Amino acid sequence: GNSDFMLHKPAQILAEISDFMYLEDGDVIMTGxxxxxxxxxxxxxxxxxxxxxxxxxxxxxxxxx
Structure with missing residues (x-):
């Protein structure tokens, strides 16, 4: 998939963000x-x-x- 070109995979990004904040439906994560x-x-x-x-x-x- 397109995530093959990413330095950090989406699941890894979500796991790290979830360590310090609650994510809700509709939240958008922009990674740069x-x-x-x-x-x-x-x-x-x-x-x-x-x-x-x-x-x-x-x-x-x-x-x-």
Missing amino acids: TPAGVGEVTAGSIFSVTLYANGQRILAYKWRAE
Whole structure:
């Protein structure tokens, strides 16, 4: 999957965050990127689609302010 290119796997990130805060449905975790990839600026558009067992279970889009 796409997580093959990540330094820290999603399960590892979730486990560490869960050690010091409670995560709720709808929470978004942004992890950052290497220098030069791009930055978030006002007006940036983000979209996410979540699949489970090959079925789309969530699609969401938002704009950074």
